[in-house]
C-alpha cells in the first residue's frame with residue numbers, strides 16, 4: 001500500500017491523510033494564497049478538512065492567516081466552501 005503523508009488541519013488541528021484535505025499554497029512571489037487543486041504548486045502549504053465546520057472555524061480563528069502570517073481575503077473561505 002502506498003504511504004500517504006498526514007497533514008494537520010489548521011482549524012481542528014487533527015492529522016489526516018493529505019489527499020483528504022484542501023491544500024492552500026502561498027505564492028512566494030506574489031504572496032497570493034491559492035488552492036492547490038492539482039497538488040502541483042510549490043511553496044508553503046496549509047491544509048483544511050473538506051467540511052464546512054473546519055472552513056468556518058479556520059475563518060473565525062484566522063487559522064490560515066496565522067499559518068501564513070499574512071492577510072487572507074474573505075473570498076478565499078467562500079471559495080473553499082464551494083470546493084467541498
Ligand SMILES: [Zn+2]
Nearest residue numbers: 009012049054
Ligand atoms: Zn479540520
